[in-house]
Amino acid sequence: MPRILITTDYLRPGDEVDRYLREHGHTTVHAPLTGRRDPAELVAALDGIDGALVANEPLTADVLSRAPRLRAVVRTGVGYDSIDVAAAEELGITVSNLPGVNAGAVAEYTLGLLLAAARRLVQSATGVAAGGWPREDGHELRGSTLGLIGYGAAARAVVPLAQAFGMRILCTTGVPESERTGSSVEFVGFPELLAASDYVSVHTALTERTRGLLDAAAFRRMKPTAVLVNTARGGVVDEQALADAVRAGEIAGAALDVVSEEPLAADSPLRGVDGIVVYSHMAGQTAEARAAAGRAGAAELLAALEGRPRFAVNAPVPAGGPAAGDIG
Numbered sequence: 001m002p003r004i005l006i007t008t009d010y011l012r013p014g015d016e017v018d019r020y021l022r023e024h025g026h027t028t029v030h031a032p033l034t035g036r037r038d039p040a041e042l043v044a045a046l047d048g049i050d051g052a053l054v055a056n057e058p059l060t061a062d063v064l065s066r067a068p069r070l071r072a073v074v075r076t077g078v079g080y081d082s083i084d085v086a087a088a089e090e091l092g093i094t095v096s097n098l099p100g101v102n103a104g105a106v107a108e109y110t111l112g113l114l115l116a117a118a119r120r121l122v123q124s125a126t127g128v129a130a131g132g133w134p135r136e137d138g139h140e141l142r143g144s145t146l147g148l149i150g151y152g153a154a155a156r157a158v159v160p161l162a163q164a165f166g167m168r169i170l171c172t173t174g175v176p177e178s179e180r181t182g183s184s185v186e187f188v189g190f191p192e193l194l195a196a197s198d199y200v201s202v203h204t205a206l207t208e209r210t211r212g213l214l215d216a217a218a219f220r221r222m223k224p225t226a227v228l229v230n231t232a233r234g235g236v237v238d239e240q241a242l243a244d245a246v247r248a249g250e251i252a253g254a255a256l257d258v259v260s261e262e263p264l265a266a267d268s269p270l271r272g273v274d275g276i277v278v279y280s281h282m283a284g285q286t287a288e289a290r291a292a293a294g295r296a297g298a299a300e301l302l303a304a305l306e307g308r309p310r311f312a313v314n315a316p317v318p319a320g321g322p323a324a325g326d327i328g
C-alpha cells in the first residue's frame with residue numbers, strides 16, 4: 001500500500017481526509033507540524049513515504065534527497081516557497097499547491113485587519129484589559145485608497161469587499177493585462193501605488209523578485225498615515241526596515257498575519273513597536289477553508305500519484321495548468 005504522510009496540523013486520524021485516503025487503498029501517517037521541526041525529524045517522518053500532504057514544511061533539497069520513495073507533495077494551501085521545487089523536479093517529485101482554495105477566507109480576514117487597524121481595535125481592547133479606557137480617534141475606510149500588491153485569487157476576492165466599504169482600489173501586478181478583470185480596479189506601477197495608498201495589502205507570492213520588496217525605500221514612498229497589511233508571505237517585507245519606518249513615523253503601522261520566521265522569534269525587530277500588530281498566520285484558517293483544502297489536497301495527491309496532477313508547480317505541468325508569476 002502507498003504510504004501518505006500528513007503534516008498539516010488540522011488534519012487528524014479518522015477525519016474525512018484520512019478516511020478518503022484509506023478508502024482509496026493508502027496507509028496514512030500523521031506527524032502534525034505545530035512549530036519548528038528539526039530537519040532530521042522530517043527526514044525520519046518521510047522514511048518509506050510515497051506521497052505527502054504538507055503544511056509550511058521546509059522541504060529542502062537535502063530533506064527531499066533523503067526520501068527516495070517520495071513521488072508527490074501537495075501543499076494544503078497556496079504558498080509553496082518552503083519547498084525546493086527545482087530539487088523536487090530533479091528527483092522526480094511532483095509538487096502541487098491549491099490555488100484559490102482559501103481566497104474567500106483570506107479576503108474576509110484582510111478586511112478584518114483593515115478595520116482593526118483603522119479603528120485601533122487591538123489597542124483599545126489591550127488598553128481596557130490593562131485597566132484603562134482608551135478613546136483615540138480611528139478612521140473610516142470609506143473614501144480611503146487600498147493598494148493591492150498582487151492580483152491572484154485572494155486579492156480579487158478582496159475587491160468587492162473593499163468596494164462595499166467605499167474604498168478606491170489600486171493594484172500593481174505581473175498578471176497579464178488579459179487577466180486583469182474588474183473595471184473598478186486601477187492598475188498602476190509599484191511606486192505610484194505606494195505613494196497614493198492609505199492601506200497597502202500584500203497578496204503576492206514569495207519569489208526572488210518579491211523577497212524584501214517592501215524595504216526602506218518602499219516605506220519612504222508611502223504616506224506617513226499609511227498602514228501595511230500582509231496576509232501573503234513574511235519574506236516580502238524587510239522586517240527591520242518596517243520596524244524602523246514605524247518608529248520614525250514614515251508610516252503609521254502594520255498588521256501582519258505572516259512573518260519571515262514563524263512562530264515570531266523572541267528577538268524579532270517587530271516586537272515592542274507601537275503600531276505593529278502581529279497575528280499567528282490565520283488568514284486562511286476557517287473551518288470552511290480547512291475542510292475545502294483537506295478535500296482538495298487529498299484529491300490532488302491521489303491524482304499526482306497516478307501521474308495526472310491538476311495543480312503541479314513543477315514538471316510535469318498539465319496543459320492549461322497554473323503558471324507561477326513574480327507579482328501574482
